[in-house]
Amino acid sequence: MEVTFQLLRFDPLKDRQPHWETYRVELEPTDRVLDGLEAIKGQMDGTLAYRRSCAHGVCGSDAMIINGRNRLACKALVKNMKEPIRIEPMRGFKVLKDFVVDMGPFFEKYRAVKPYLIEKEARPQKERLQSQEERERFDDTTKCILCGACTTSCPSFWFNAGYVGPAAIVQAHRFIFDSRDGGAEERLSVLNNQEGVWRCRTVFNCVEACPRGINVTRAIGEVKKVIAKGGR
Amino acid sequence: MELFTWLFMRYSGVLLLFLALGHLFIMHVFNSIHQIDYDFVVRRYMALFWRGYDLCMLWLAMIHGLNGMRILIDDYLKPPWQGRSVKVLYVTGGLFLLLGTWVIICFQPAAG
Numbered sequence: 001m002e003v004t005f006q007l008l009r010f011d012p013l014k015d016r017q018p019h020w021e022t023y024r025v026e027l028e029p030t031d032r033v034l035d036g037l038e039a040i041k042g043q044m045d046g047t048l049a050y051r052r053s054c055a056h057g058v059c060g061s062d063a064m065i066i067n068g069r070n071r072l073a074c075k076a077l078v079k080n081m082k083e084p085i086r087i088e089p090m091r092g093f094k095v096l097k098d099f100v101v102d103m104g105p106f107f108e109k110y111r112a113v114k115p116y117l118i119e120k121e122a123r124p125q126k127e128r129l130q131s132q133e134e135r136e137r138f139d140d141t142t143k144c145i146l147c148g149a150c151t152t153s154c155p156s157f158w159f160n161a162g163y164v165g166p167a168a169i170v171q172a173h174r175f176i177f178d179s180r181d182g183g184a185e186e187r188l189s190v191l192n193n194q195e196g197v198w199r200c201r202t203v204f205n206c207v208e209a210c211p212r213g214i215n216v217t218r219a220i221g222e223v224k225k226v227i228a229k230g231g232r
Numbered sequence: 233m234e235l236f237t238w239l240f241m242r243y244s245g246v247l248l249l250f251l252a253l254g255h256l257f258i259m260h261v262f263n264s265i266h267q268i269d270y271d272f273v274v275r276r277y278m279a280l281f282w283r284g285y286d287l288c289m290l291w292l293a294m295i296h297g298l299n300g301m302r303i304l305i306d307d308y309l310k311p312p313w314q315g316r317s318v319k320v321l322y323v324t325g326g327l328f329l330l331l332g333t334w335v336i337i338c339f340q341p342a343a344g
């Protein structure tokens with residue numbers, strides 16, 4: 001079937017403003033939006049720029065606004081989309097070219113919450129044991145693929161780029177609630193301020209945007225609670 | 233600090249719900265507003281309890297509202313207007329708070 005795409009193109013060398021362009025490509029209904037982009041780039045206009053790597057919803061590199069909502073192009077089926085399929089870059093980051101945005105600030109925030117195991121006790125002889133319940137506690141937030149869909153769907157972030165954003169809080173949550181980790185205090189001190197969890201206004205856009213179905217707002221709420229209680 | 237204001241908003245919100253509902257029922261349901269006049273207030277303010285009730289409500293509501301406004305300003309305005317607006321907000325809010333407190337504490341029925 002023939003599918004119509006409208007893409008918000010922007011080339012920093014040529015354009016002063018982004019502009020819409022229309023493309024028609026031949027696709028199967030079971031194809032993904034990403035396949036459409038590949039067809040456009042491969043057969044019609046090689047200058048089209050976007051990120052993608054795994055093409056299977058694992059690497060998190062192809063989040064973009066598809067028909068008004070943040071999604072992964074590789075997880076959105078063409079047959080489920082209304083035509084024309086309109087694609088824009090994620091909101092809130094600097095657009096480098098077409099759908100490629102500057103993720104630098106995003107990963108800076110990610111690093112700020114120290115997303116790695118911080119040892120509190122002496123290193124055990126063998127592995128660190130953890131019960132199934134303890135693992136379950138932070139299971140939801142381990143699923144994050146750092147695509148940025150949540151952060152760039154958040155009005156608090158759009159208006160205030162200083163906000164650490166849902167993705168970084170999800171990552172912090174993954175370690176704060178890990179029984180093996182000892183760095184909760186350091187992470188909470190990063191999050192316990194105006195640009196941290198308290199800028200979350202529970203808008204729930206992040207929950208809707210997350211391609212991994214993570215209950216992001218709940219995770220943020222749990223971090224707020226831990227701060228209010230003064231510990232895990 | 234932000235933690236404190238967050239908690240305050242939650243607790244004061246719950247308290248205010250009861251205080252304001254109580255106020256609403258007393259003033260508009262149990263008494264009709266046509267009965268509420270100067271004498272009504274004089275009689276009511278003989279009891280320290282009602283002065284305390286109103287004082288509580290005034291402070292909680294004002295601070296709850298001011299903090300809410302501060303958060304809105306923080307969300308929607310950028311510096312330098314952000315800081316300026318918050319200052320104006322605090323000064324006007326503070327004045328009303330003092331005025332209200334003064335009335336509640338110092339109210340004396342006029343002689344005669």
Ligand code: SF4
Nearest residue numbers: 144145147148150210
């Ligand atoms: S929480 Fe979900 S939306 Fe946010 S970065 Fe992780 S996978 Fe993407």
Ligand code: FES
Nearest residue numbers: 055057059060074
């Ligand atoms: S290309 Fe890897 S998540 Fe879509």
